[in-house]
Amino acid sequence: MLETESSPRPDSDAGVISGQELVASLDDIRKTYYMGALSVEVLHGISLDFYQGDYISIMGPSGCGKSTLMNILGCLDQPTEGKYFLGDQDTSKMEDDELSSIRGARLGFIFQSYNLIQQLNVLENIEMPLFYQGYSAADSHEVAMGLAARVGLEDRVDHKPFELSGGQQQRVAIARALAVDPLIILADEPTGNLDSKSGAEILNLFDELHDQGKTLIMVTHSDELAERSQRWVRLRDGLVESDDRRNT
């Protein structure tokens, strides 16, 4: 239970779709970077609610605070002020170890440059988050094999990343992000390094995940990419400029 808040959280700008569960919530998030005597506030108070099954694009010009927001959403960085609830947990006051745990258990990361570990093969890369969660080797293997099949790489499980095309590597990364069955999948320019055909394949996979009820948050510059999502959050100068939802 949350001990600090007694009043209800402020409602999100976007309309709440009934029957959907809140998976993450940002409450007046501020982030200040200190460089010696100089301090720069990058995020000036961002409040957003994310619901189960949301497919969100976070957009905005460079320097708007997208990356910072993404790092906070990914529990890689802590807000200077404000609260970030992931599921029912307030992450803003967590210790380093707790943050590691919550990243490993509740978040899936997809990076622009895939970020696979080169010494490990496809299967081992997919297994890695499970390994840090303490799953048995047999369970990890079973889950990872299933996921490799799900992204169409069941016949490549013992290949090293450098033996795969960019699109295949990104599919490994998606499988890895799905391994722990995260609350939210965070994707940072997931097609930025891919040709349009491979990019389209990745986006089709995202559509599938969305159809299966996964929650996806994607940072992108590309309008074409953003077109596929259901909700668009535009940032400008560290503030939410707009938050629109596709009307279905």
Place this chain on the structure above:
Amino acid sequence: MTDATLNPVKSSPLANKRPSPSAAFNFVRFKKITEVGIKSIYSHGLRSLLTVLGIVIGVAAVIAMLAVSEGASYEAQQQFRDLGASNILVKSVKPAEVEESSRSGFGPPQAIVYGLTTADITTIRNSIPGISNVIASRIVKKNVWNGGLNINTDVVGTSVDYPVSRNYNLRAGRFFSESEVRDHGNVVVLSDEVAQALFPIDNPLGKTIRIDSDYYNIVGIMESEGFSNLGQNQAGSSNSAPSRIFIPFTSSKSRFGETTTRQTAGGVESETVELHEAIIQVEGQDGVIEVGEIIDQILQRRHKDIDYAIEVPLALLRQAEESALRDQIVAGAIAGISLLVGGIGIMNIMLASVTERTREIGIRRALGAKRRDIIMQFLIEAVILSGVGGLIGVVLGIAIPFIISAFWGMTTIVTPLAPILAFSISALIGVIFGIYPSIRAADMDPVEALRHE
């Protein structure tokens, strides 16, 4: 508020799976980390090998040096056991100057007279209290025959106490008796090696052998002195030479005389030696070293040339013990220095590895690795590195003493403790010098690490 609950997706692949409760440490995790470590070391084969060279040399040096010093002290102990703790051995030695003069002379060769005499022994006996017995021996090299078989061996003319004084036991038969000594008896006791050479099939007991024109009855066979083949014994070659036979002192004197002649490249060389060696037994071990010094003083006064040598086994043992200790200190110092250098090498390479793998560290942190997971990973890698170095060092350290033994004939002994100790220390070095790089890896900011190119 209450609706902000975790809602697991239906048909999740993890639905029926649970992480193990103690995720901090379990064998699977350890095995995985070790595998990753080995892969990473393997992918930089040459670099890793060069890194561990310091450890390899350190460990090998320690084991080899300990083996050599252990071998030396074993040799000394063998000699000690061979000669007896309360014995002093005095031997005749051909003095260098006499040898010179006899070679340059013309005409019929003059017999060189040198060495111990019965008078020396009597003086020693009478002037030093606490001497319980003296066993004087004459040693003459002779061809010994059994029918057509013959062997060139030392014929030791000695007294009945010889075997007791040397802790030397009979295998069969008996040693000759007082009365046989008194009667200049033609009796002989063979060493096991000689018995086997002359009587390969039948039992030599009761049979005879021939030396020059005399026949001797074989009354006994000594036990084999197998250990004397182990190390090349320089100090007392005649003591441990396995090939020898024993006859009564009196018989040696009357059959062979005191002058021996042998053919040399320059002509004929004769020498007259009354006694070749004497074992002086002292009552109790306490005074042995002092008695040895007094004997030296007496002989110095009685002999013009240094034509004798005194061996005090106890003193040899003390010396060997001292030098063994010194060797061990030197080995320890070498080990300390090389392991320190090796450790710094490992730290250096681990720091390089941490920098190279910054991105990997970031990825792992993003995927749920805790600080201690990263520390474990790099620490295990450092320990594997130093452990592999230690292992190579152990192999080398065991091989080197074998080579030393084969080429220089030194006795070397690798005790099991040395490799175990050296290996454990090398693994410990991995931990000590791996800690700092590991902590540095773990302290990286995940965001920065992920951004690293």
